[in-house]
Amino acid sequence: MRERSRHARYDTVAPKTAPMDDRIRSAARADDADGSPGAAPPMARARFRFHGELRDLLPRAWRDALLERDCAREATVKHAVEALGVPHTEIGRVRVDGRPADPADRVPDGVTVDIHPRGLPAPGAPRFVVDAHLGALARRLRLLGFDCLLARHDTDRAIATLAARDARAVLSRDRELLKHRSIERGRYVRGMRTDAQLREVLDAFGLRAHVRPFTRCLECNGLLRPASLAEVAARLPPGVAGEPHRYTRCDGCCRIYWDGSHWRRLAAAVATALAEPAPTP
Numbered sequence: 001m002r003e004r005s006r007h008a009r010y011d012t013v014a015p016k017t018a019p020m021d022d023r024i025r026s027a028a029r030a031d032d033a034d035g036s037p038g039a040a041p042p043m044a045r046a047r048f049r050f051h052g053e054l055r056d057l058l059p060r061a062w063r064d065a066l067l068e069r070d071c072a073r074e075a076t077v078k079h080a081v082e083a084l085g086v087p088h089t090e091i092g093r094v095r096v097d098g099r100p101a102d103p104a105d106r107v108p109d110g111v112t113v114d115i116h117p118r119g120l121p122a123p124g125a126p127r128f129v130v131d132a133h134l135g136a137l138a139r140r141l142r143l144l145g146f147d148c149l150l151a152r153h154d155t156d157r158a159i160a161t162l163a164a165r166d167a168r169a170v171l172s173r174d175r176e177l178l179k180h181r182s183i184e185r186g187r188y189v190r191g192m193r194t195d196a197q198l199r200e201v202l203d204a205f206g207l208r209a210h211v212r213p214f215t216r217c218l219e220c221n222g223l224l225r226p227a228s229l230a231e232v233a234a235r236l237p238p239g240v241a242g243e244p245h246r247y248t249r250c251d252g253c254c255r256i257y258w259d260g261s262h263w264r265r266l267a268a269a270v271a272t273a274l275a276e277p278a279p280t281p
């Protein structure tokens with residue numbers, strides 16, 4: 001009975017296989033652990049001003065302030081910004097006393113540093129890895145056709161290593177994870193609800209032109225391919241085969257999908273996500 005209720009809910013059936021996301025664990029290997037600076041004494045005092053949506057990541061009292069801080073002798077802009085709670089994955093254009101600078105540049109004494117949010121990535125659909133707390137977001141991204149691994153049980157280091165190896169952007173609500181220096185691209189997800197998170201990621205990564213709904217398995221991230229009724233009939237719950245459906249099959253976990261009632265609700269969710277841009281603060 002338990003199996004049958006699951007079929008009805010997801011319009012899908014699957015064999016008992018390990019989820020593909022378990023591959024993540026095998027990607028872990030020795031790597032540089034962190035990017036924190038050494039404990040050098042403060043040698044430079046600088047002012048920091050955050051722009052745009054970076055202000056979301058600051059305590060409310062800091063958002064409109066020019067933050068004056070001491071920096072360690074070897075501190076770069078990246079280190080100084082992360083010490084203020086903003087992961088380097090969020091950093092875009094940087095100016096030091098009005099002149100363009102790089103996040104890897106050291107912070108001279110007495111300067112004012114302006115930090116802007118990161119812009120859209122290069123054209124094309126990026127691949128993602130999300131941490132265990134964003135499982136619902138991972139399923140929604142897969143629903144729209146995006147390659148998105150879910151790191152269910154993995155350490156920060158394993159996630160960072162996988163992201164670097166596969167050139168995946170990391171989506172997380174864990175700032176410490178996003179500060180890992182192996183992570184090149186990522187985003188601290190601001191939204192609390194899945195729908196808002198999805199719209200936020202669609203906009204932040206410019207994904208709307210790359211949506212391919214119902215082409216990827218919600219469970220394991222594998223690609224779906226069309227399947228005939230004859231191919232899947234033996235594994236369908238009672239009653240489904242008698243209805244006219246379109247079937248797809250996951251090449252990763254062999255799960256079967258069809259356009260039943262739950263699938264139609266998901267189609268409505270897709271339409272909603274694509275129709276509504278993320279609200280601007």
Ligand SMILES: [Zn+2]
Nearest residue numbers: 217220250253
């Ligand atoms: Zn699958």
